Amino acid sequence: MGSIPQLSILKGPTRILHPNTLDNLLEDIAGSQQENDVALIFEINGQIRKHTFSEINRMANKLARALIEIITTNNLQRNNDGDFIVAVDMHPSDHLVILLLGIWKSGAAYLPLDPAFPDARVEHIVKEAKPVLIVHETDSKYYLGTRKISFEQLVEDSRDYPESVVMKNEKLRHARDDLAVVLYTSGSTGVPKGVRLPHKVILNRLQWQFRRFPYGGTESVCVFKTALTFVDSIAEIWGPLLNGRALLVVPKIVTKDPERFINLLENYKVERLILVPSLLHTMLMYLEMNLSKRYLHNLKTWVCSGEALTSSLVKEFFKYFPENEYQLCNFYGSTEMMGDVTYHVLTGTQQFERNDRVPIGVPLDNTIIYLLDQDFRPVKAGDVGELFASGLNLASGYVDGRDPEKFLDNPLAIDPAYGKLYRTGDYARSEKGLLYYEGRTDSQVKIRGHRVDTAEVEKAVNSLEGVEKGVVLCHKPGEINQSLLAFVVTESPLNEQQIEDILKAKLASYMIPHVILVEKIPLLINGKIDRQYLLQSYEKTQGNQEDAQPIKINYDFVPADQMKAAKVLFETVASVLNATVRREISINTNFFDIGGNSLNSIYTISKLSEQGYHIRIGDFLSAMDFGEVLLRMTSDTSMNIQVPSYSWEFLKPTYKSIVNDMVTTSFYEKADLEQWIISEISPADYSELIDELWAPLVEQNLSFIVKNEHGKIVGVALNFDARDEPDVEIRSKLTVIFEFLESLEGPIRDAQLPPGKGVVLHSFMMATHASLSPKENVAVMQFIEGELIKIARGRHFRGIFTTNTNPLTQQLSAVYNYQTLLDYQVNQFVASDNTKPFGLAPDEQRAVVNWKPLD
Numbered sequence: 001m002g003s004i005p006q007l008s009i010l011k012g013p014t015r016i017l018h019p020n021t022l023d024n025l026l027e028d029i030a031g032s033q034q035e036n037d038v039a040l041i042f043e044i045n046g047q048i049r050k051h052t053f054s055e056i057n058r059m060a061n062k063l064a065r066a067l068i069e070i071i072t073t074n075n076l077q078r079n080n081d082g083d084f085i086v087a088v089d090m091h092p093s094d095h096l097v098i099l100l101l102g103i104w105k106s107g108a109a110y111l112p113l114d115p116a117f118p119d120a121r122v123e124h125i126v127k128e129a130k131p132v133l134i135v136h137e138t139d140s141k142y143y144l145g146t147r148k149i150s151f152e153q154l155v156e157d158s159r160d161y162p163e164s165v166v167m168k169n170e171k172l173r174h175a176r177d178d179l180a181v182v183l184y185t186s187g188s189t190g191v192p193k194g195v196r197l198p199h200k201v202i203l204n205r206l207q208w209q210f211r212r213f214p215y216g217g218t219e220s221v222c223v224f225k226t227a228l229t230f231v232d233s234i235a236e237i238w239g240p241l242l243n244g245r246a247l248l249v250v251p252k253i254v255t256k257d258p259e260r261f262i263n264l265l266e267n268y269k270v271e272r273l274i275l276v277p278s279l280l281h282t283m284l285m286y287l288e289m290n291l292s293k294r295y296l297h298n299l300k301t302w303v304c305s306g307e308a309l310t311s312s313l314v315k316e317f318f319k320y321f322p323e324n325e326y327q328l329c330n331f332y333g334s335t336e337m338m339g340d341v342t343y344h345v346l347t348g349t350q351q352f353e354r355n356d357r358v359p360i361g362v363p364l365d366n367t368i369i370y371l372l373d374q375d376f377r378p379v380k381a382g383d384v385g386e387l388f389a390s391g392l393n394l395a396s397g398y399v400d401g402r403d404p405e406k407f408l409d410n411p412l413a414i415d416p417a418y419g420k421l422y423r424t425g426d427y428a429r430s431e432k433g434l435l436y437y438e439g440r441t442d443s444q445v446k447i448r449g450h451r452v453d454t455a456e457v458e459k460a461v462n463s464l465e466g467v468e469k470g471v472v473l474c475h476k477p478g479e480i481n482q483s484l485l486a487f488v489v490t491e492s493p494l495n496e497q498q499i500e501d502i503l504k505a506k507l508a509s510y511m512i513p514h515v516i517l518v519e520k521i522p523l524l525i526n527g528k529i530d531r532q533y534l535l536q537s538y539e540k541t542q543g544n545q546e547d548a549q550p551i552k553i554n555y556d557f558v559p560a561d562q563m564k565a566a567k568v569l570f571e572t573v574a575s576v577l578n579a580t581v582r583r584e585i586s587i588n589t590n591f592f593d594i595g596g597n598s599l600n601s602i603y604t605i606s607k608l609s610e611q612g613y614h615i616r617i618g619d620f621l622s623a624m625d626f627g628e629v630l631l632r633m634t635s636d637t638s639m640n641i642q643v644p645s646y647s648w649e650f651l652k653p654t655y656k657s658i659v660n661d662m663v664t665t666s667f668y669e670k671a672d673l674e675q676w677i678i679s680e681i682s683p684a685d686y687s688e689l690i691d692e693l694w695a696p697l698v699e700q701n702l703s704f705i706v707k708n709e710h711g712k713i714v715g716v717a718l719n720f721d722a723r724d725e726p727d728v729e730i731r732s733k734l735t736v737i738f739e740f741l742e743s744l745e746g747p748i749r750d751a752q753l754p755p756g757k758g759v760v761l762h763s764f765m766m767a768t769h770a771s772l773s774p775k776e777n778v779a780v781m782q783f784i785e786g787e788l789i790k791i792a793r794g795r796h797f798r799g800i801f802t803t804n805t806n807p808l809t810q811q812l813s814a815v816y817n818y819q820t821l822l823d824y825q826v827n828q829f830v831a832s833d834n835t836k837p838f839g840l841a842p843d844e845q846r847a848v849v850n851w852k853p854l855d
Contacts, residue, residue, distance in 0.1 A: 011369075012363030039051055047842065079130035085110070087110075108132070109181055115138065136149075179197070185335050201338050202234055204338070213272070221247075221268040223236070235274065256621065258283050277308065302329065314346060341364055371429070384428070406423050445474040460506045466494045467494070471486070514595070551584075557627075587627040604620075620632070622770075627710065646715075646783045660686065688730075704787065706783060723759065789852070792854055804848050826845045
């Protein structure tokens, strides 16, 4: 008599889930913490902002009441699903986390809109989800008439509201369930779709995490570095806070630089990290390059999700981290399953089974995994079946009832907790109680942790004017070096680079394909596209350089003393990027414009190091072009960076564009005052300002640009005669900045400085090129200060007058013996509209009015 075959149904442990909302739980946490226990940490412009649990709770309560007032007073209605959704279009910061908590406390759900999203994606999401309100940093015409408010204004509106708990009867109420978050993912129809995640679903996922991966006694700081639009951000933000741990908010620019990111993790002694395998690979490459210092020995738990974890990457990990001391986790899931429904933990390479495949493991608490055949019957253990998930981790469907066939009634369940099935579209196999991923049933892939349906990318390609036919495929899906390819037939002179540039306005950055122009799309006998032929033809050009287009390398304008290094650099870049290179490689080429990314940048730096040339990762990533890279490279025998020498020239009409770029970058992205009103200004405001000031700046012949020894413009100083400044009309929120400066400078200029034209030189603005390293930036600023004094003396001015809001320029003023006429606390300024535009600034942020007499 034969044995009964084991069916591929895997059930996770059953645990009691006590329904609650996460904001209520955080209210309890805030009440149980000590008064000074830190909840949020955010580093910006050399400053560290910290907030305690009680502070974020009180601030969130005030924001919640302001949101409720806006929505109820204006009679703003739920969307088609009966949900109150507040969309959030902000960069990662401490303020963002407090706002999200405030949205929950109001009773609404939050919907992230990444500021980097292309306009078309924002327009679709807003049109379909119908948020009741959008809180933004930078306004957009693609909000489609939805009511909107800047975060700064929302804070201002909330000032007079009480800090006490928002009671249940005060809150907004959804019509259907306890919706918490809406996240948009790529859709198989070529259109993004929104996933509805209730509080109870998030809570089930988090309670499993707290039980299986508890926070240790020494684990005081955790990181939030994942994009808010990605489901892993939910556990990354709220897991630590619900356990009374401090959350360090990491800006995107730091995450992209493995050197800065690793040093940040090291400084805060972070003990756990969630990341996609491609980021893990980048970090391991950096760690291998710096074996002299053993980094991250505190970071004991590494959680990989969003992409396939390969056995080769696991082996790399345990080459650096000792086996049985660290755990590398492989989580599997999707947004529709609150990110994760199965997991597998590795503590060494000895756990590999079945041809070095890394399992996706076993189900989480209150979850069942079914592997079913095409007739929805469970397959036998060892056979491949389509993976369906059921249980408390499932989302409650899509926004506006999209794709109901993905959430099915479960004919195999008796318990109503498992009454729904989510059809993942993934194939899997179960062996010895473990699940193994076996590919997709459709055209979806994971790119940097984001789900991408090639149908959506293909639709965008085929919508372009001049494209006759486009086919989008994934090369090496699931592998670290996977890539999206678009094979395109055009009926216009568009080239590959132009098509990719146009797509940047339609698709998120991680969805931009590598475009390959072909004469025709090959077809099979049955009339379908021969996808294998396209992929094989691509691989042939990759593997056979004779068939590939030659990469153009141009050594024009390379200084003679850098030619040897340039040949190594340019040829290394060409070999690393290979077929992705679109433009010639020259001293003016930007690495990322020709196919570079954070992963192959590390590989490039590693290959350069093998050839005796070294450069810091941060310097390589921030370099504007290969000319900048050469300046920062060092060899084993000599230093390429000489003591910098600079020259200056008075402003000319031809310099307007570069001056505008430097002013915009320096002030919009980095200025100490502008950060507090960033949601109400835009880069275009600086262009308007320069347009208004340009003619008198050139006419007075007191302003100048700075060039380095290679003739590149690296800085600018804009100056006026203090008694002959033009009257300009500023129509943007920058009026707040100038109103503030005039309130400080006006009384001093009128009462304390000598009268008359040609007497007081006003140092109005200084800006430097974005590509400068901190050391180079200081050198340029010092040069500007020295030359400014020479010009003032040469024109017989009696002194230089300026206001410094930046710590660096404040220090330089002391070095050059400026007198302090006023030291003002920025957050005390009250504008003409009776608001405090810089009210969130810390007390230590100052504006210092200086005078340097030249008599």
